[in-house]
Amino acid sequence: MKCNASSRFLQTQAASDRFRVLFMGRDEFSCLVLQELFQAKDVWSELAIVSQPDTHVGRRGSVLSVSPLKILGESLGIPIHSIPKIRKEFKSWQLPAPFAIPSEPEAHPVPNHLLVTASFGRILTGKMLDAFQPAHRLNVHPSLLPAYRGPAPIQHSIMNDEKETGVCVIQMLKKSEGIDAGALWDCSKVDMPNDATYASLRDKLGPMGGRLLVSVLRDLLSGTATPLTQASATNVSKATPITARDALVDFTTMSASQIHARERAISHQKPLWTHTPDDRSLHLYALSVLDGAQLSNQALPDAPARMVFSKKHRLLIVRCAGDTLLGVGRVKSDGKKEIGAQEWWNGAQGTFCVGEGKKEVCLGGHA
Numbered sequence: 001m002k003c004n005a006s007s008r009f010l011q012t013q014a015a016s017d018r019f020r021v022l023f024m025g026r027d028e029f030s031c032l033v034l035q036e037l038f039q040a041k042d043v044w045s046e047l048a049i050v051s052q053p054d055t056h057v058g059r060r061g062s063v064l065s066v067s068p069l070k071i072l073g074e075s076l077g078i079p080i081h082s083i084p085k086i087r088k089e090f091k092s093w094q095l096p097a098p099f100a101i102p103s104e105p106e107a108h109p110v111p112n113h114l115l116v117t118a119s120f121g122r123i124l125t126g127k128m129l130d131a132f133q134p135a136h137r138l139n140v141h142p143s144l145l146p147a148y149r150g151p152a153p154i155q156h157s158i159m160n161d162e163k164e165t166g167v168c169v170i171q172m173l174k175k176s177e178g179i180d181a182g183a184l185w186d187c188s189k190v191d192m193p194n195d196a197t198y199a200s201l202r203d204k205l206g207p208m209g210g211r212l213l214v215s216v217l218r219d220l221l222s223g224t225a226t227p228l229t230q231a232s233a234t235n236v237s238k239a240t241p242i243t244a245r246d247a248l249v250d251f252t253t254m255s256a257s258q259i260h261a262r263e264r265a266i267s268h269q270k271p272l273w274t275h276t277p278d279d280r281s282l283h284l285y286a287l288s289v290l291d292g293a294q295l296s297n298q299a300l301p302d303a304p305a306r307m308v309f310s311k312k313h314r315l316l317i318v319r320c321a322g323d324t325l326l327g328v329g330r331v332k333s334d335g336k337k338e339i340g341a342q343e344w345w346n347g348a349q350g351t352f353c354v355g356e357g358k359k360e361v362c363l364g365g366h367a
Contacts, residue, residue: 018045019114019136019217022099025069026052028199029154029206030118033140034069036210037116038076043217045112048096049073052121053082083122091125101131109133116140116213117172121151126174135220135227137172140209141180142202143239144189145170146230149180150239154201157192158265159246160237161257165192165201167209169216171227183227185216197264242266249274249284251305251363256289256324263287271332274363276348282363285338286329290317300325307361309345316341318363 021044023034038047051067073080081096094100099115101107115132117124118140129137143153144166150156157165166189171182188208193200219225247270249259263272263284271283292300301308301319307328308317316328332338348361 017112017221018043019112019221020044020046020098020110021114021116022048022050022095023116023118024050024120024122024124025118026067026121027119028068029142029202029209030069030120031072032203032206033116033118033210033213034072036207036214038078040214040217043214043221044114048079048081048099050081050083050096050120053085055085087122090122095128095131099131109136114138114217115172118209123175123179124172126176129172129174134171135225137182138185138213138216139170139172139180139182140167140213141170142167142205142209144168144187145180145184146233147236148239149233149236150241152242153239154198154205155242155265155269156237156239158196158198158201159258159262161261162192164189165205166190167205167212169209169212170230181230181233183229185219185225185227186212188212195264198266198268242269244270244273246270247272251318251320251326253321255322256318256320256326259320259326260287260289276333277362280334282334283332283338284328285331288315288327288329290315290325290327292323292325295325301360305363307363309341311342314340314342316345316361 021037023037025031025034034049037044049069051069051073054067055065057063057065070080070082083093084090098110099113101109109130109132111133113132114136115129116138141153142165143157144164145168148156166187168187169185170180171185173182190204190208193204216225246266247262249262249272251259251274254262259272267285271285272287273281273283276282295310295317298310298312298317299308300317304319304321306319309315310317313327314329316331318326318328320326328341330338330340331344333344
């Protein structure tokens with residue numbers, strides 16, 4: 001579904017009229033946006049990419065991590081520019097030519113220069129933004145703003161069981177004026193897919209965002225684009241950064257569906273975890289919501305935060321809030337490798353409680 005639709009500019013532009021675009025991003029979402037922009041050669045005459053530098057990750061820095069956007073840009077023959085690794089140094093980093101403007105007071109942004117950010121992960125300084133006209137500072141944001149302003153909109157929309165989501169192209173403001181608070185150039189909305197994961201929703205919203213961006217650029221070139229002021233964000237959800245605390249499961253307050261949604265939303269960043277009776281962390285993988293009616297012959301845990309093992313289903317079964325049941329297929333204890341449910345259960349000696357004549361593991365209940 002499209003919102004704030006307007007007529008689209010389809011005529012071929014002269015190269016001198018098209019935009020010279022500086023595209024800033026880093027991950028797969030930004031790649032999907034760029035792919036749509038790259039194909040729309042009627043709106044740009046020059047493309048350059050700014051992304052994060054290569055970094056060594058893993059144990060002892062043994063793995064070189066390269067920005068997916070850098071890899072895509074190189075394959076498309078687009079010039080790549082890297083920012084400093086240290087955030088503090090980014091504040092004094094200079095935009096690459098030809099986008100940096102002279103320091104003279106009378107200098108003005110070049111009319112056909114345009115900035116696009118998509119999942120860039122850094123806040124641009126006022127000086128960087130001032131190198132572009134206000135209407136030529138665009139951000140592609142994967143939520144229906146003003147809901148989910150912040151760096152993790154896809155994750156929070158899944159965790160909160162939203163029924164619809166979408167993507168907006170907005171005008172970037174300076175930090176003091178508000179993050180993700182700029183005027184809306186356009187938005188597209190879509191129903192939230194059943195059992196959406198972070199990756200599946202990202203792969204749906206990325207191309208949508210790219211096509212929306214191209215549409216906005218055509219309107220800017222034709223002079224038909226009209227921005228709308230965002231509604232108040234007073235009573236809407238925020239998209240704060242994902243932390244280890246978001247991955248800590250509380251079986252006494254969270255239902256099985258809520259925990260499963262959390263896994264789908266953030267497990268690519270943070271594995272869900274809980275506490276065992278000896279106060280060690282236990283990571284939880286391969287989760288599923290179970291139907292108690294189909295487990296009539298199975299001994300079940302008698303209270304939230306208690307767990308039994310089902311040999312028939314090869315699952316750990318945890319009772320959660322709301323009298324719901326969660327299946328856990330694999331786990332990982334502190335300092336050990338990830339293993340199957342049965343292997344872990346067989347080795348979980350000394351952590352058992354007794355409930356109605358059956359063995360149970362009592363897990364941490366409070367986040």
